[in-house]
Amino acid sequence: MKKTKVYTWLMAGMSRMMISCESAGILICKKQHEKLVFRERIALKMHLMGCKLCRRFEEDMIVVQKGIDKYSKASPEKIVHARMDDNQRIKIREELIKQSYLK
16 A cells, blocks of 8 residues: 555646757757756756657757857957858859740
8 A cells, every 4th residue: 555655646747848849949949048857857868868859959959059059159360151152053053044934
């Protein structure tokens, strides 16, 4: 009898800690900018143990954040924006017209 009560209590506690993928995604994003409270950390870890997609999302978000950090720390001289000049645009347009994609 006593084991059943403990089991019921444990399962009730665990079900309160289970979160959806949407909530996990929010916590993953929040985790990048601030420290999660204890309950959020536990809930996220439990979710990530069973959800491969959310683990992959977390990995992807780490890569994205590293790229953002690297880009934001770069000096304006190092940032190269590729732009076509007018001659390149004219050549592309002429080729598209020749191939009858544009009329």
